[in-house]
Amino acid sequence: MSHIHVDRKVLEAGAVYRNLLVASTGLVPDEPTVVTTGCGVEAPYAQTSIRPESVTCLPCREHAAAEHLRYADQVSRLARMTGSVVSAEEAGEAARWARETAAKFAG
Numbered sequence: 001m002s003h004i005h006v007d008r009k010v011l012e013a014g015a016v017y018r019n020l021l022v023a024s025t026g027l028v029p030d031e032p033t034v035v036t037t038g039c040g041v042e043a044p045y046a047q048t049s050i051r052p053e054s055v056t057c058l059p060c061r062e063h064a065a066a067e068h069l070r071y072a073d074q075v076s077r078l079a080r081m082t083g084s085v086v087s088a089e090e091a092g093e094a095a096r097w098a099r100e101t102a103a104k105f106a107g
């Protein structure tokens with residue numbers, strides 16, 4: 001049985017990022033058919049997941065955990081920028097979600 005990986009850009013594949021992008025730019029990104037995974041191989045999009053409970057590839061889990069922690073820091077910084085489209089409350093929520101998701105991937 002083949003592993004389930006994460007998209008290298010795991011956060012851009014996720015609903016939170018997509019919604020943020022749609023809200024701020026009005027663009028709806030297409031879902032790719034083939035993606036580069038967190039462990040560096042190309043895999044069909046269908047063989048990837050953004051749900052921690054579904055990802056079975058260990059390097060991908062580690063990648064996803066690191067990416068979510070990085071995202072939590074980024075979104076916290078973003079909220080402090082003048083004219084940010086993200087409110088402090090939204091950013092706090094997104095950062096909390098990202099840290100919780102990182103913990104699930106790391107666990």
Ligand SMILES: [Zn+2]
Nearest residue numbers: 005039057060
């Ligand atoms: Zn992988």
